[in-house]
Amino acid sequence: MLKRLRDRLIDLAIVIFGVSILVFGFIRMIPGDAVAIMLGANAEVTPERIAAIRTRLGLDLPIHEQYFVWVSNVLRGDFGVSIWTGRPVIEEIGHHVWPTLQLTLLALLTAIVLAIPLGILMANIRGRRGEAFVQAGSVIGLTVPPFWLGIIMILVLSTVAPSLQMLGYVPFTTDPIGNIQRLILPAFALSLPIMANLARLLRSTLLEAMQQDYIRTARAKGVPARRILYRHALRNAIIPFVTSVGIMAGYLLSGAIVIEQVFAIPGLGRLILGAIAERNYPLLQAAILLVTCSFVLINFLVDIVYTLIDPRITE
Amino acid sequence: APLQVAVEQSPSGLDPHIVTAFSSFQIIDGTIYEGLTALDNDLNIVPGLASEWQISDDKTTYTFTLREGVTFHGGDAMTSADVVASLNRVLAENTGSPLASRLAAVDSIETPDDSTVVLNLSAPSAPLLSSLTSIAIVPAKYEDDTDSLQRAPDGTGPFKFVSWQPDVAITLEANADYWDEERPALEGVVFNIVPEAATRQVGLNSGQYQMLPNIDGVMAQQFQGAGGVQLEETLELAYSLIGINVSRPPFDNAKVREAINYAINRDDIVAAALFGAGVPGGPLSPALTNYALPLEEFGCFTPSADKARALLEEAGIETPIEATLLVLPRDSTKGIAQVVQQQLAAIGIDLELDIPEIGQFVQNWRNSEFDMFVSLNSGTIEPDDYFYRTFRTGGSTNVFKYSNETLDALLDAGREETDTAKRQEIYADAQRELACQGPAAFLTYGQLYTAMRDNVDGYSISPTRSMRSLGGTSVTE
Amino acid sequence: MSGGTIERPAEQPVPTHPARRFTLPEPSLYNLSLGMIILITIVAVAAPWIAPYDPLEQDIIQRLKGPSAAHWLGTDQLGRDLLSRIMHGLRASLAISAGAVGVALVFGSILGLLAAYYRGWTERIIMRLMDVLFAFPVMLLAIGVIALLGPGSFPTAAAIAIVYTPIFARLLRAPALVVASSDYVLSARSIGASDLRIIVFHILPNLASVILVQVSLLLSSAILVEASLSFLGLGTQPPVPSLGMMLSEGRNFLFLAPWAAIFSGLAILIVAFALNLFGDALRDNLDPRLRQS
Amino acid sequence: MQHSSNADVQDQPLLAIEDLHLSTRSAVLVEGISLTVNRGEMVGLLGESGCGKTITALSVLGLLPKHAVKVSRGRILFEQTNMADLDETELNRIRGNRMAMIFQEPMTSLNPIMTIGAQIGEALEIHRKMAGRERKAEVKRLLGLVGLPSEDAQLQRYPFQLSGGQRQRVMIAIALACEPALLIADEPTTALDVTIQAQILDLIAEMRKRFGMACVMVTHDLGVIAETCDRAVVMYAGRIAEEGPVDDLFGNPIHRYTEALIGTIPAANPPGSRLPAIPGAVPPPGERPKGCAFAGRCNFAIDVCATETPPEVRRGAHAGYCWNPAS
Amino acid sequence: MSPLLSVRDLVKHYPTGSGGRVLALDGISFDLDAGEILGIVGESGCGKSTLGRTIMRLDDPTSGEIIYGGRDIATIGKRDLKQARRDIQMVFQDPFGSLNPRHTVGTIVGEPLIVHGIANRRERIAELLDLVGLPKSAMERLPHQFSGGQRQRIAIARALAISPKIIVADEAVSALDVSIQSQIINLLAKLRAELGLSIIFISHDLSVVRHVSDRIGVMYFGKLVEYGPSQSIFEAPRHPYTRALLSAVPRIPGRELAQSAVPERIVLTGDVPNIAHRPEGCLFHPRCYWKQPDCDRTSPELRVLEGDDFPARTCACHFADDPAVTTPN
Numbered sequence A: 001m002l003k004r005l006r007d008r009l010i011d012l013a014i015v016i017f018g019v020s021i022l023v024f025g026f027i028r029m030i031p032g033d034a035v036a037i038m039l040g041a042n043a044e045v046t047p048e049r050i051a052a053i054r055t056r057l058g059l060d061l062p063i064h065e066q067y068f069v070w071v072s073n074v075l076r077g078d079f080g081v082s083i084w085t086g087r088p089v090i091e092e093i094g095h096h097v098w099p100t101l102q103l104t105l106l107a108l109l110t111a112i113v114l115a116i117p118l119g120i121l122m123a124n125i126r127g128r129r130g131e132a133f134v135q136a137g138s139v140i141g142l143t144v145p146p147f148w149l150g151i152i153m154i155l156v157l158s159t160v161a162p163s164l165q166m167l168g169y170v171p172f173t174t175d176p177i178g179n180i181q182r183l184i185l186p187a188f189a190l191s192l193p194i195m196a197n198l199a200r201l202l203r204s205t206l207l208e209a210m211q212q213d214y215i216r217t218a219r220a221k222g223v224p225a226r227r228i229l230y231r232h233a234l235r236n237a238i239i240p241f242v243t244s245v246g247i248m249a250g251y252l253l254s255g256a257i258v259i260e261q262v263f264a265i266p267g268l269g270r271l272i273l274g275a276i277a278e279r280n281y282p283l284l285q286a287a288i289l290l291v292t293c294s295f296v297l298i299n300f301l302v303d304i305v306y307t308l309i310d311p312r313i314t315e
Numbered sequence B: 001a002p003l004q005v006a007v008e009q010s011p012s013g014l015d016p017h018i019v020t021a022f023s024s025f026q027i028i029d030g031t032i033y034e035g036l037t038a039l040d041n042d043l044n045i046v047p048g049l050a051s052e053w054q055i056s057d058d059k060t061t062y063t064f065t066l067r068e069g070v071t072f073h074g075g076d077a078m079t080s081a082d083v084v085a086s087l088n089r090v091l092a093e094n095t096g097s098p099l100a101s102r103l104a105a106v107d108s109i110e111t112p113d114d115s116t117v118v119l120n121l122s123a124p125s126a127p128l129l130s131s132l133t134s135i136a137i138v139p140a141k142y143e144d145d146t147d148s149l150q151r152a153p154d155g156t157g158p159f160k161f162v163s164w165q166p167d168v169a170i171t172l173e174a175n176a177d178y179w180d181e182e183r184p185a186l187e188g189v190v191f192n193i194v195p196e197a198a199t200r201q202v203g204l205n206s207g208q209y210q211m212l213p214n215i216d217g218v219m220a221q222q223f224q225g226a227g228g229v230q231l232e233e234t235l236e237l238a239y240s241l242i243g244i245n246v247s248r249p250p251f252d253n254a255k256v257r258e259a260i261n262y263a264i265n266r267d268d269i270v271a272a273a274l275f276g277a278g279v280p281g282g283p284l285s286p287a288l289t290n291y292a293l294p295l296e297e298f299g300c301f302t303p304s305a306d307k308a309r310a311l312l313e314e315a316g317i318e319t320p321i322e323a324t325l326l327v328l329p330r331d332s333t334k335g336i337a338q339v340v341q342q343q344l345a346a347i348g349i350d351l352e353l354d355i356p357e358i359g360q361f362v363q364n365w366r367n368s369e370f371d372m373f374v375s376l377n378s379g380t381i382e383p384d385d386y387f388y389r390t391f392r393t394g395g396s397t398n399v400f401k402y403s404n405e406t407l408d409a410l411l412d413a414g415r416e417e418t419d420t421a422k423r424q425e426i427y428a429d430a431q432r433e434l435a436c437q438g439p440a441a442f443l444t445y446g447q448l449y450t451a452m453r454d455n456v457d458g459y460s461i462s463p464t465r466s467m468r469s470l471g472g473t474s475v476t477e
Numbered sequence C: 001m002s003g004g005t006i007e008r009p010a011e012q013p014v015p016t017h018p019a020r021r022f023t024l025p026e027p028s029l030y031n032l033s034l035g036m037i038i039l040i041t042i043v044a045v046a047a048p049w050i051a052p053y054d055p056l057e058q059d060i061i062q063r064l065k066g067p068s069a070a071h072w073l074g075t076d077q078l079g080r081d082l083l084s085r086i087m088h089g090l091r092a093s094l095a096i097s098a099g100a101v102g103v104a105l106v107f108g109s110i111l112g113l114l115a116a117y118y119r120g121w122t123e124r125i126i127m128r129l130m131d132v133l134f135a136f137p138v139m140l141l142a143i144g145v146i147a148l149l150g151p152g153s154f155p156t157a158a159a160i161a162i163v164y165t166p167i168f169a170r171l172l173r174a175p176a177l178v179v180a181s182s183d184y185v186l187s188a189r190s191i192g193a194s195d196l197r198i199i200v201f202h203i204l205p206n207l208a209s210v211i212l213v214q215v216s217l218l219l220s221s222a223i224l225v226e227a228s229l230s231f232l233g234l235g236t237q238p239p240v241p242s243l244g245m246m247l248s249e250g251r252n253f254l255f256l257a258p259w260a261a262i263f264s265g266l267a268i269l270i271v272a273f274a275l276n277l278f279g280d281a282l283r284d285n286l287d288p289r290l291r292q293s
Numbered sequence D: 001m002q003h004s005s006n007a008d009v010q011d012q013p014l015l016a017i018e019d020l021h022l023s024t025r026s027a028v029l030v031e032g033i034s035l036t037v038n039r040g041e042m043v044g045l046l047g048e049s050g051c052g053k054t055i056t057a058l059s060v061l062g063l064l065p066k067h068a069v070k071v072s073r074g075r076i077l078f079e080q081t082n083m084a085d086l087d088e089t090e091l092n093r094i095r096g097n098r099m100a101m102i103f104q105e106p107m108t109s110l111n112p113i114m115t116i117g118a119q120i121g122e123a124l125e126i127h128r129k130m131a132g133r134e135r136k137a138e139v140k141r142l143l144g145l146v147g148l149p150s151e152d153a154q155l156q157r158y159p160f161q162l163s164g165g166q167r168q169r170v171m172i173a174i175a176l177a178c179e180p181a182l183l184i185a186d187e188p189t190t191a192l193d194v195t196i197q198a199q200i201l202d203l204i205a206e207m208r209k210r211f212g213m214a215c216v217m218v219t220h221d222l223g224v225i226a227e228t229c230d231r232a233v234v235m236y237a238g239r240i241a242e243e244g245p246v247d248d249l250f251g252n253p254i255h256r257y258t259e260a261l262i263g264t265i266p267a268a269n270p271p272g273s274r275l276p277a278i279p280g281a282v283p284p285p286g287e288r289p290k291g292c293a294f295a296g297r298c299n300f301a302i303d304v305c306a307t308e309t310p311p312e313v314r315r316g317a318h319a320g321y322c323w324n325p326a327s
Numbered sequence E: 001m002s003p004l005l006s007v008r009d010l011v012k013h014y015p016t017g018s019g020g021r022v023l024a025l026d027g028i029s030f031d032l033d034a035g036e037i038l039g040i041v042g043e044s045g046c047g048k049s050t051l052g053r054t055i056m057r058l059d060d061p062t063s064g065e066i067i068y069g070g071r072d073i074a075t076i077g078k079r080d081l082k083q084a085r086r087d088i089q090m091v092f093q094d095p096f097g098s099l100n101p102r103h104t105v106g107t108i109v110g111e112p113l114i115v116h117g118i119a120n121r122r123e124r125i126a127e128l129l130d131l132v133g134l135p136k137s138a139m140e141r142l143p144h145q146f147s148g149g150q151r152q153r154i155a156i157a158r159a160l161a162i163s164p165k166i167i168v169a170d171e172a173v174s175a176l177d178v179s180i181q182s183q184i185i186n187l188l189a190k191l192r193a194e195l196g197l198s199i200i201f202i203s204h205d206l207s208v209v210r211h212v213s214d215r216i217g218v219m220y221f222g223k224l225v226e227y228g229p230s231q232s233i234f235e236a237p238r239h240p241y242t243r244a245l246l247s248a249v250p251r252i253p254g255r256e257l258a259q260s261a262v263p264e265r266i267v268l269t270g271d272v273p274n275i276a277h278r279p280e281g282c283l284f285h286p287r288c289y290w291k292q293p294d295c296d297r298t299s300p301e302l303r304v305l306e307g308d309d310f311p312a313r314t315c316a317c318h319f320a321d322d323p324a325v326t327t328p329n
């Protein structure tokens, strides 16, 4: 158990190191110069002026030195300042983290809460009439583009309930009801594919669990069907379910990038897209590093949880 | 309650001397900041923070008298020292202000007393007064500070900056100490940042937002007939054009450029790419009624594929010509690019569209790495400001690598000439020089709209996209 | 007659299990999805010949017209026929997805197989590398690649390929491990077969069904990724239509001409749906031995 | 169901399977099995792989795979109750209580993420309504009974922490929890080593003695039947080939299949000699020939074997179905 | 005559997940003569398959020698190994898992011929199929169309394709039905007689091993505990474990040929040892019915027994000489 944990931690460190190199290298390879973009198309630009700004931003150093400067600063908790606004990057990210966090958590929660009964239903309907419909429905749920769904929902809702305040974002602390009200639609659009995915996963793991020999043993014991489902099958089926929740975090972040755009939510996705367009290197590096590391961390945690709920791994 | 405005883009900063983008400009210009002079909505120069000014006979000395009782939002009174500091700030290398060139003619600045500022010019400069409209006066303490104003602007305008939640909203409140008798009627203004067009639209329809400023024809049309929404419109200064790299054959040949002009049907572009909301235009915006020549003056603005082909033949150029069109990644320019692509194909110019991401576009554009480009540029009210740096040999944004001695002479003269009639003459010649054989095919000027709820009163749209009339706007319940 | 003789040739081969390979429990959905995929492929491949109009041909007068007899799905802002554009868009979207998934498949399966077959350091290095790539949410990595290469069809395909490579590698590794430790691979090794021969001749064919399923599922999600990227204005660029780009364009005049956005969105949905359903049906019929892993 | 001590009832067989047919949509798997098990009796069910032993056993408990296999004819009487008349709730009252089953695969037949204490206790909870301390004590007693350590810590162990033999003991503890009248053991030792097999068979025999329960021992191992059972039934291709007391069955088989089967055992042949082999393989369900299913592999087949269902040849309690029986 | 194959002190460790190691083989030595069948018996997990795999060099041994044709297979290079594999072939337990489900029987049987560049493939394949009693028409079919016994014949045909000298049959009959089992046993016996093959016959079923083997090695937890001629082991087993094994074989009354050497059933208590607790001293002592005080301290060596009727036999028990061992208490 401890060794497993240690191994996972080593892997984690390697991966995060790799991620940091990739993030840095990637961003620096993006063509287009921060300074040129910063000065805009209409500006009077002299080479000296560009050089001066480059020096100020530390962009004149060789790339590996820039990387070491960056990493050593990051390790000291200093992510630098945003090129454009001069604000500390941490602060900028801090503003954007909450909406995304809220949105993704809400979506994840919705997905999980709905996926479990749906998955059970789908497993139960196996072999009966209507299965094809439920199956097809779940595939639609999985493949409907969330942003398109979002737009259609906005379109429909604006005709059905035009006065509903559902756009934009207000912090939960200022207006809890307004906050939830505005997040419900995007969270739903975002959660639909995940819900479908999880429900389908649960269905197949449940069906698989129901085929296992130990279910037969339970039936031979005279355990009633409901109890078999909940005590025996579901508890086994939920293990892969939990692991895939970690993977879902990735889908969620991907989906959030687009959904934030549609619903005007000031989250990390918008921050990152904006930062790319502006070549705001420090901001972009920090934001992507944050997202990837948290994704890696989530999966690490899920792995730990997995270890905890599956007694077989503890050995 | 404050006025809820929805805008597309988050500003990248709010320092009036640094930012260039419309997204920043429309929020701060005339609302938070004011210049010594100002523009009314008909583009006339009117007094701003300077209540009056005298111009010496040799046109090289401008004496401005500052308005009494003007205070910055921070509470300090505005004095001539602030004005000097502001101008110096713009000129300082360290600031990197794109406005610096507009003060190129200023030789020295004097402040005889707290309420007088004297500008000594090295040579007469016709555009000076209009240039000053865009140079905001900020407190002197920011002279060497290039960071603070980006986040927390401090001006003299009718609205005070309250807060900026990145990607959410920028909130302004009415300036109770505003110098004008007429204080703003609004309690404040909230600029909500809403990137998705459909979302902004729904928001206005539902009343969550009360104003969508400076929108294009496509969106405006979708409000037509919608209950509870009114539209304000004006022709804007921003223009779209096809730029041509004259250092690359066959575009070094003026006949080829003229052929391109003949091949383009500007009415179709207006209809398709601008959804009918706009007008064809030459080198200057038709909104500049003083200067702009009527289109009939430019023969090549009457589309004719035959003429175009004849010109190509005359030039001895083999078709098809293959070229790449660098496209500014915006919906309207993408639309224009596609229409132009089809139109030029008819005369044997095969364009390949290259639609890079914005950063790449700017880089390629700046380094003249294109055969042709299509972009949308903000215009100015002063022809010199635009023509000189764009088309004069060696001009700072002469990415076309264009060089025309006749034009250079005209532009030099126009810059120093202060007599309006003569200037009109000079710029008429310049327009003729540029229209058909210049390094660009001038295409269209869009119609600019502002959509508001019916109960918003007193707002009038400006061709420059400035929202300064918010000061006189009110909302009836 | 004495006791049984082994010399006596055994009778006809006897199926020991009732035919279990590739029997399809839900023929309806499977057939439906297969039919849809065939139809979609035909439309995509034959688009240049069967589309009623040239997808690039503008007819400014006819712009933003709703569905009519002449234009079944209406026209877009430049007066181009939406049906024809959707047909060609399908072609572009499918080409991008198929290309991307194809490349990812080749690289991903090579890496996954090498990792599974050689284990040890090879496996560690490959899998950590894949983990690094996998640490990026799909869209983020894709956006990064596009920022690097510039928007367009090729960069979109490249981005998707890079994003999917670790997915294939990770996915194939597990069943490849099972197959690699199977007795028939062991027996191939015992007759002295080379590693290459074993990987290509023994392991790979037995992963065919896993691969097929994953290919169809990833094709489906590649369509969606392409659409998302185009929606953000980073994917395919005009004039050549792709489904995502059409949706992205169409949403600008959603209230003027909703059909442009609705139909292109529906087209995306249908393609992704068919591919996913097909993958599902295939998976349900996967070799049961591989399903256990 | 009421459970009387009436002598009349005691004389009735505990389990009577009458002309049982089991079939899938496409094939008949089991054709006309009849079998009685008396109280306290140990009956062996012998046959090659795939001949239908497991599904026959499952059908007795009403555990046939849903939608796949059905009882198409015949009936199963357990304590005079027709199992077909019972609904799922009533069946659950019998399963694990009056009748229990042990499965072939000790490795997979236990729930991997439930402690063995919980798994044994579940039957007690359901049928005996035991809870808390009482249940725990009973679980410990059962563990001790099957020869597993019965400290508290043992209850918290998971199946993966146990060896195959230990798991099979847990299975037996589960089956014995409610002291059933009938235990069906479906190849309880095939997955185990010989030395462990001996332990488990011993254990079953001992438990049977102690509780006086009847037992059906399903196996393909002649030796296991010979050592443990009173009576045995030999199945071939879904039908009964022969049945009778073990001594008669092995001493003087009637059916040629039984005879050949016994002949092939290495231990019954001099080392190094050629083993008598049965050529060919068992025909799978759906492809079984008309007459005797063994005819195609039988060295003593006569013409009629291939066309007519073989008649019963009875020698006292010992009966076989063969056209050309061994003497 | 020197033996065909000599295994000397073969050791194989497997690393475990938690940093420890499994001693799958713990110093195994034996000889295999030409044309001999050597039976290896033992409980599940005692290292039988590992032994087979290591001899084939499918796994590299940790130490020890495998001498074949004057060379040590344990250390030879890749090219030589390929050559050596022409002479040693393997048949696996699972007739379902050891044939590639996607290849036809012809391909499967012909693969060794391709790998070793042997011409006239079709003829050879037909010949091989005939040898194992399958019709020629089988060539075009896929493995799943065959029964277990038939598949095992296919596997044997493949192993024979390049005319090996030795065949390692790892539980080759364990997965088969009794009636089919004897077909395969007969086939192997016939091949030995006709082709002069040597066979290492691995099984957990003592009665099967006894039937075919000339010599037998009894393995317990990675070690040989008794090794000698088949007859000696069956008629007079000396190691307590061998005795227990023998006694546990279920018997059919009246069908035994000879009175068993161990008439009373010896039921072992305790569990098979595992890596988690590898006992000190004699590995078998925790389960031994004849455990003596010294057994948990010193580990017995394989040795020739004093006054044994079968001098060729070795046994690893401190008390194997003691007649008392044969009478359990």
Ligand SMILES: Nc1ncnc2c1ncn2[C@@H]1O[C@H](COP(=O)(O)OP(=O)(O)OP(=O)(O)O)[C@@H](O)[C@H]1O
Residues within 6 Å of the ligand: C018, D024, D029, D047, D048, D049, D050, D051, D052, D053, D054, D055, D056, D065, D068, D069, D220, D284, D285
């Ligand atoms: N769920 C099912 N659906 C269809 N056929 C089945 C099903 N379960 C078993 N069968 C078939 O029924 C026949 C009898 O199977 P059963 O498991 O009873 O055999 P068995 O005698 O127990 O064999 P073994 O010794 O291998 O356990 C086999 O041919 C098998 O293929």
Ligand SMILES: Nc1ncnc2c1ncn2[C@@H]1O[C@H](COP(=O)(O)OP(=O)(O)OP(=O)(O)O)[C@@H](O)[C@H]1O
Residues within 6 Å of the ligand: E014, E015, E016, E022, E023, E024, E042, E043, E044, E045, E046, E047, E048, E049, E050, E051, E204
């Ligand atoms: N690749 C491996 N890695 C780690 N341990 C292994 C490996 N292969 C076998 N072992 C371990 O080595 C020991 C011997 O295994 P082996 O398969 O040789 O036993 P066996 O006698 O063939 O058993 P069985 O009768 O079950 O086939 C076992 O404890 C097993 O867990």
Ligand SMILES: [Mg+2]
Residues within 6 Å of the ligand: D053, D054, D055, D104, D186, D187
């Ligand atoms: Mg069975």
Ligand SMILES: [Mg+2]
Residues within 6 Å of the ligand: E048, E049, E050, E171
């Ligand atoms: Mg083995």
